[in-house]
Amino acid sequence: MKAGSSTVAGQVAAWLCALGVDRAYAMESHHLGPLLPALLEAGICVHVAATETGAGYMADGYARATGRLGVAVTGGGPGLAMMLPALQTAMVEGVPILALVGQSATSRSPKFQETDAGGSRDVQVLRGLLGAVSEVRSADGLHPALESGRAALRSGSPAAVALPVDVQAREGPTPMPLPSAPFSWGSVSGGSGAGDAATRISLADAGGRGRCQVAASAIGGPVRYRDLMAVIARWAASTRPEARIFVDAGQGRHAAHVVLGPLGAPFYDCPRSAPMGWAIAAAVGAALALESAVPVVCITGDGSALMLGNEFATAVRDRARVTFVLCDNGVMGGPHSRHAGTAAVELAQLPRVDWVGWATSMGLPARRAASASEFADALGAWRVAAGPRLIVVPTPPSDDQVRPPYAAQAPTS
Numbered sequence: 001m002k003a004g005s006s007t008v009a010g011q012v013a014a015w016l017c018a019l020g021v022d023r024a025y026a027m028e029s030h031h032l033g034p035l036l037p038a039l040l041e042a043g044i045c046v047h048v049a050a051t052e053t054g055a056g057y058m059a060d061g062y063a064r065a066t067g068r069l070g071v072a073v074t075g076g077g078p079g080l081a082m083m084l085p086a087l088q089t090a091m092v093e094g095v096p097i098l099a100l101v102g103q104s105a106t107s108r109s110p111k112f113q114e115t116d117a118g119g120s121r122d123v124q125v126l127r128g129l130l131g132a133v134s135e136v137r138s139a140d141g142l143h144p145a146l147e148s149g150r151a152a153l154r155s156g157s158p159a160a161v162a163l164p165v166d167v168q169a170r171e172g173p174t175p176m177p178l179p180s181a182p183f184s185w186g187s188v189s190g191g192s193g194a195g196d197a198a199t200r201i202s203l204a205d206a207g208g209r210g211r212c213q214v215a216a217s218a219i220g221g222p223v224r225y226r227d228l229m230a231v232i233a234r235w236a237a238s239t240r241p242e243a244r245i246f247v248d249a250g251q252g253r254h255a256a257h258v259v260l261g262p263l264g265a266p267f268y269d270c271p272r273s274a275p276m277g278w279a280i281a282a283a284v285g286a287a288l289a290l291e292s293a294v295p296v297v298c299i300t301g302d303g304s305a306l307m308l309g310n311e312f313a314t315a316v317r318d319r320a321r322v323t324f325v326l327c328d329n330g331v332m333g334g335p336h337s338r339h340a341g342t343a344a345v346e347l348a349q350l351p352r353v354d355w356v357g358w359a360t361s362m363g364l365p366a367r368r369a370a371s372a373s374e375f376a377d378a379l380g381a382w383r384v385a386a387g388p389r390l391i392v393v394p395t396p397p398s399d400d401q402v403r404p405p406y407a408a409q410a411p412t413s
Contacts, residue, residue, distance in 0.1 A: 008139050009034040011172040012100065013042035015146050020068050020182030025049055025058035025285055029075025031102030034168035047288055047318055049281065050310040052079050056086020057278050058285030059097045064268050065244055065286035069153060069183040070097040076104060076122040085275060088129055090158040092273040096185055097158040098149055105166040106137060123162050132159035139170045143177065156185060222396040225255035227372040232297065233263035235379050243295035244286055248279035248304040251333035251399060256299065277308030280324065284311055287320040295382055301327045302350055315388040316363045322388045323379065326355055327395040337398050359390045366390035
């Protein structure tokens with residue numbers, strides 16, 4: 001163990017190293033004073049995200065892309081509240097993420113950004129969401145808490161360990177047993193690609209495997225989702241190793257199930273929970289773990305970018321080699337399709353954003369591809385891209401070729 005490992009924070013870091021963890025995704029907090037330095041001293045690379053939600057989704061992407069344990073670190077109070085969407089997604093999708101939650105000191109009254117002494121209310125919130133939540137109130141409780149979490153993680157469920165800031169700095173139990181083997185689980189090169197009952201739509205127009213159907217949108221105007229996905233599938237098949245594709249909620253996800261799977265391009269998504277913006281942060285987490293050795297593509301939309309597009313800045317700062325493909329149609333695709341022909345369709349409208357200008361302001365190289373052929377050229381330039389980049393593609397507000405049958409799912413009276 002390295003210097004500082006005798007403290008509770010240091011022993012947490014040593015325990016993670018024994019499980020093969022080499023990265024953690026965090027949001028800085030005064031509740032993490034001893035813990036973050038201990039992780040760094042142990043050789044664990046800590047990536048600070050733009051938001052706690054993004055940190056959690058990055059840990060999700062890391063776990064899926066590497067098959068190792070994803071670690072997300074946050075403070076309590078509002079910090080934990082911001083990470084809850086990522087933990088809920090991991091719970092529903094079955095992704096092993098360990099959340100280390102720094103808490104206020106056990107020995108004083110709550111202060112700035114704190115709910116109560118020691119964070120017991122935060123623990124109550126976590127227990128309402130996750131099956132495995134441990135609260136370390138003393139150094140002697142550290143090992144049982146970590147091992148309880150590991151038991152849940154083995155089953156593919158997330159776990160959380162709450163660590164009050166004063167407990168982090170205490171001398172830990174000596175000696176504390178460490179895991180004898182690295183943690184591993186099933187997802188590495190997998191992904192969806194098969195579709196579910198809601199997205200098994202006719203493939204009559206999808207074209208043959210590897211063919212790029214660009215006729216309808218080759219000369220400009222909105223690029224049909226089918227054409228967009230066919231370009232991505234052909235490009236992914238040409239990369240070595242084959243690209244990892246992360247797909248966000250919305251029409252892009254439906255198109256991925258319709259086109260990418262049948263064309264033999266596996267992808268990662270969240271078929272049960274479908275959180276908007278997940279793919280942006282998850283792709284960053286995966287790319288940082290893979291260290292540019294594997295192409296990583298994120299297919300997202302303007303609605304998702306409005307939610308978690310601030311993680312573009314994290315990708316730029318940490319040089320995550322991700323190609324972000326932003327489908328820009330000015331609407332929330334699902335609601336727009338569901339409410340078509342009704343007054344409620346206006347609720348699906350999004351503010352128009354200059355995504356190229358916005359990305360450029362963060363240092364993210366960006367361009368607009370107005371046709372499928374332009375998009376194919378832009379995507380093909382991946383090999384010369386040293387860091388992240390954004391390709392903005394105009395897409396139609398609604399596309400019957402990939403739209404799920406919302407009318408068939410409507411409740412009956």
